[in-house]
Amino acid sequence: MKNIFTLLFTILSFSASIGQNNPLIINSTISLPKDSLETKKLITSLNNLLIAKEKPNEENTLVWNKENVETYILLDEINGIEKSGKFKDDYFYRPFLTNVVKLSETEYYTQLSYIGVNENNPILRGSFELIAHKEKDGFKFSSTLTRNSSSWKIKKIGNCTFHYKNTINNKTAVNYEKAVKAFDKKLNATNQQTEIYFGGDFPELLKMIGVEYKSDYNGRETSTFNSKAENRLLIVQGSRDANFDDFDLHDLWHERLKNVVSSKIINKPIDEGCAYFYGGSWGISWNDIFNTFKLKVANDKQKNWLEDYGKFANFGESKEKHLMAEYVINALIVQKIEKEKGVAGVIEFVSCGKYQKDNENYFKALEKLTGITKNNFNESVWVLINNEK
Structure with missing residues (x-):
């Protein structure tokens, strides 16, 4: 209990004095390495890691190379942790070193917590564990996954x-x-x-x-x-x-696509269309999805697909097991592109950029690959629907 009150006092004492680019705050109750030089190297390396974590993972030189991909998965969780949208402060949560344990002559177990203070009330944002590996000029860090x-x-x-x-x-x-x-x-x-x-x-x-x-x-x-x-x-x-x-084949498609194409440029409705076509959804096959779509959605012959695109009305059996008409339309388009342009065309289409409400990037890529424009979108989609068996 004494340690908890000591930590809270430390938080409140530091909260008013720390500015941007704040260094790691060290809880006064923890045991640091007896060697002062080693302690200095450990703290310096940790501070450098907390700065470097905002870079792309591949550029982070503080990651222990033997377990780089295992560590990236943890760094993704710490990235941007200081920011608070609620309090409109990019540095609201401060990093505290809360524990250091010597594991061997070359390794230390470390714990970090990000805590902010509002009206003298500490708010915990996150707590993380890292393994520090001693090297000649300092320390490199890994996640605890392998351990x-x-x-x-x-x-x-x-x-x-x-x-x-x-x-x-x-x-x-x-x-x-x-x-x-x-x-x-x-x-x-x-x-x-x-x-x-x-x-x-x-x-x-x-x-x-x-x-x-x-x-x-x-x-x-x-x-x-x-x-x-x-x-x-x-x-x-x-x-x-x-x-x-x-x-799930549907989820596996998403996973393998992101292994090839950056998520920053993947168009979600197109990606979902690919996943429908290649892997179904919720355990429902593509053929069954399409048949349900024809029965529940495409039964209205007056429907204008251009006007409806972007409404994302659910025709699935529940909110959890949702099915979207836009995704079915894109599945049909993906099928057409693969037949005419090969998978390279599909990758180009799905890589046209994030979903936008005006869908300008979508229609630009669609016209280039298929000749379908906003003007003939409704007619073209009806042809794809009617030709699907």
């Missing part, structure tokens, strides 16, 4: 490596590897190495990668995180499927 899964079993099939605690569904793993290979071939992504860790649920996922707490995730039960470095893709699942009894 936390050191007793797990490993199974390798083709270019896929599966990390699991007890058992794994071998049939699912084999089918997954085949689907990965097929999608990667379609996307012309050769020699992509995929590693998957199967956590039981979302809290376990967070703990595995070194996130003790993050306010964004209050109440969340399941999720999947990933990161990429060169030809290595890392996936950490917390989806209550620790034995890997199932996977």
